[in-house]
Amino acid sequence: MSLQRKRWIGAVAVLAASTATSTAVHAQGEMAGAVDRKLFGGDFSFNGQIRVETAFSTTGRASPANQRGLLTNGLALKRSAGNPVDGYNSTILPQAVTSIFDQTGLNLGAVLGGTPLGPTDGVSNQSLGGLSDTFTRYVPDAEQIVNYHLFRFEATPSINWGAWSLQTRIRATYDPGSLGYEEFNFNDYNDINRGFETGSRDAGRQYNGKPDYLGYEVDGKKDPLLFERSGKHYQVDLPAFFVEWTGGDMTVRVGNQSVAWGQLLFFRIMDQANGLDLRRHLFIDRAIEEFADERMSAPGIRFTWQATDQILVDAFAQQFIPTIVPNSNTTYNIVDSRFILHDNYFDGDYNKKFNFGVRLKAEFGNFNLQAMATSKLNQLGAIRWTKSNINKKLPDTNTLGLAFNQYCEGVLGSAAGQGCGPQLANTPFESGPAGLFTAEEWFDRAGYTKLDPLLGLANIVNEFQPTTGQLLTAAPTTAQQAYNELNAFFIALEGAHGHVERNYYREEVYGIGGGYVTEGEPGSLLDQLIINVEATYTPERAFTDIGLAQAPDRREEYQVGLVMEKYQRFSQSMPATYMVFQYLWQKESSLEGLLLDGYGSKAYSDVALQGRAVQLTNNVPVSSNPFARTGKEFTPGISEGANYVVLAALQPSNAYIFEYSFAMLIDVQGGVLVQPAVQWKPRGNMTVNLFYNFIDAEVWGGNANNSFLSFIDYADEVCLRLGYQF
Structure with missing residues (x-):
């Protein structure tokens, strides 16, 4: 200049x-x-x-639609990956992860060698072999x-x-x-x-x-x-x-x-x-x-x-x-x-x-x-929703990401080194920094943008077949299923960006x-x-x-x-x-x-997230299952x-x-x-x-x-x- x-x-x-x-x-x-x-x-x-x-x-305050105005910035939220075998009605136990992928024909136990990967950006208190953790969004807030x-x-x-x-x-x-x-x-x-x-x-x-x-x-x-x-x-x-x-x-x-x-x-x-x-x-x-x-x-x-x-x-x-x-x-x-x-x-x-x-x-x-x-x-x-058309594989720096990449190459036929990139390109999601990290954020955004969080996920699963089926997704019928499924994929993606078209x-x-x-x-x-x-x-x-x-x-x-x-x-x-x-x-x-x-969605409104922030400030443990507190009133x-x-x-x-x-x-x-x-x-x-x-x-x-x-x-x-x- x-x-x-x-x-x-x-x-x-x-x-x-x-x-x-x-x-x-x-x-x-x-x-x-x-x-x-x-x-x-x-x-x-x-x-x-x-x-x-x-x-x-x-x-x-900055706009809650912007990266530096999100109420989840700096907020520790627990995540547990859902189990695709039972339709995401439960979370994955560490001893079950290899058997899940073994059913698809991939010897995941041999791939992972039984050694979970270390924590990634924003992750602390990692447990259960990288399938459950506490995540803190790393984008700083801004004072406007x-x-x-x-x-x-x-x-x-x-x-x-x-x-x-x-x-x-x-x-x-x-x-x-x-x-x-800012x-x-x-x-x-x-x-x-x-x-x-x-x-x-x-x-x-x-x-x-x-x-x-x-x-x-x-x-x-x-x-x-x-x-x-x-x-x-x-x-x-x-x-x-x-x-x-x-x-x-x-x-x-x-x-x-x-x-x-x-x-x-x-x-x-x-x-x-x-x-x-x-x-x-x-x-x-x-x-x-x-x-x-x-x-x-x-x-x-x-x-x-x-x-x-x-x-x-x-x-x-x-x-x-x-x-x-x-x-x-x-x-x-x-x-x-x-x-x-x-x-x-x-x-x-x-x-x-x-x-x-x-x-x-x-x-x-x-x-x-x-x-x-x-x-x-x-x-x-x-x-x-629209396809991202971005061929970018899942990160290999977390257990689920590495497992899915090996599964896409060994079972779905992706070229070596591409992981699940070709499959993700045919879905509305791509992996990237500063994205969606937790199910809480998904539900909060649905309320903010006046959308239905369950229908939104179900439409991705149903309308982008066969790719979404190959990636072991399922259309949720309950909030708990959606919560478990979203956390599984957000853990694997290490940040998800959605693609929509007008x-x-x-x-x-x-x-x-x-x-x-x-x-x-x-x-x-x-x-x-x-x-x-x-x-x-x-x-x-x-x-x-x-x-x-x-x-x-x-x-x-x-x-x-x-x-x-x-x-x-x-x-x-x-x-x-x-x-x-x-x-x-x-x-x-x-x-x-x-x-x-x-x-009128009451689940994960800004007020709920602000209340959760108060809980953290007062050192009150954060529940990993928020539905017991917020109920299931999403889009009345x-x-x-x-x-x-x-x-x-x-x-x-x-x-x-x-x-x-x-x-x-x-x-x-x-x-x-x-x-x-x-x-x-x-x-x-x-x-x-x-x-x-x-x-x-x-x-x-x-x-x-x-x-x-x-x-x-x-x-x-x-x-x-x-x-x-x-």
Whole structure:
């Protein structure tokens, strides 16, 4: 790195720390200092802004989906390998291990010579010939100080030639990375268990070295989006780049653009056209901005036709672009870092698919009606187990690993020195450092990700035959069987990484809506109250199966939303206050699009693991059979549908120098997100925003896994941003 670049990054760090700025662009806001002149025979206008954004953690916790935020880090857990002969109903005794493999035709006693191997990384108190031990996960915890900091430049040049115009918006962002973050580095573990090989099916940037903060790459393609180029620390894109023609009652836009239908804050009922980009600040920017910075754009065409004075027709056709989730080990990551997510957007030719939609909207006095139909690939997609395709044998440094490798070579016919590598390549698992080590972790991750731990293991066994059968696996029917079987293979693997893939499926979404503006005594709360109801029906939505089965789980999905909003003037000396109330009900899925069947798991929740950590601190022996304590309630689900409420208000001061806002998202299942905020404009071209995100997934007590907010329960933060407009 050059001295000049080091100095520049250092100056940026000082600026971030001193201003403590945060969050995202208010795309709907006015920009000061616009430039107007003639260019190419048209009227040229140009404005832009520079922002510095930072969010400081008030909990000090890293994401529980990341390597350095896992609650099992530094926690001693007992393991005992299960016995495949009796379907993993019992654990293996040392004198029985040779007879188990002898039944397959391999004289394991001669191979091992009766001498168990020494302990491996993280293992202590080894007993029973390496078939039972106490394991401590060796990845250190991290205290998170800075959740997010970003440097942003935006410009919106446009040229107008009467009926024709060119509208553009260019955005460039830079995340310096290690300045304030406690980063996990894959390269630090290359000397353990032959290192990571998880990037073999993709460009590899996300799973090599330090975290990939802003990049988006998919299997088979480094930069899959036409109007974006990105890397670990930068993103440059064109959220808007289209030609617009207006003639009479018709407007046509051709190019990269987004389509925003619907009127709800936090909720997206009619807003079906585009996915979200969650890489920068997830969805916890300033709430009043209504996904302005997150909504993706896509190349396409849009027609808007004012058919009559009352009826508007709006239609679009766009290239399909999926929702982009945060990358592994970044602050707001929600996909467990020990599971490698393969995005098939390019390899599956989904980039060649298109979304279509049409909406009719009519206004008759105080009433409005609308209806829409959309045919699209669901932007979230559905996730399932997939083959790792990584030929990497089990470690020979433990008794079971060595035994299985000899078995695969002597009985299954693997080439000498390859062990069980060819077989593992045909399963969703690979052996690697800093992976899954204990059955406790498996069950905990299932609860966290709203999946079923028994179905997940059973689907691996049943859907990757004959290989899984050859490796002596069995589909569990009880929690104890799964516990024993998982520990057997995690001991042998010395760290397991799971492989999953994301595919996208077409669905038809039909929506209707209606609104009414009330009339009452002038100045009263019931005067000019805007009430809108929106509802959608999807006959066959493809959801991620709660056991990650190969086929998605298809359901009829209903969404019903109510919004009531109003500008109310409480004082003649102050501008009107904007107030909004919203309610959303979804029949089958939660707000982030996962099936409610997977919610509510009580086994191995974060609370249980924290309790286990307290036991260790107090020198209380840890039980090797946790089911006696936690029970077997894995995925009871939420059968009555998901319910969400939003309350929000915005109050400007005189001359709009200050703007105070408040937003609250309530997950009736048990969580809450509260965001008080203030905006200050000391000058016309300068803006300072300060807000606080408070998140609690178990605010009424009970189980955090009942709420979708459990994914970000750690992310309480103070956010501050400084913007300069030109």
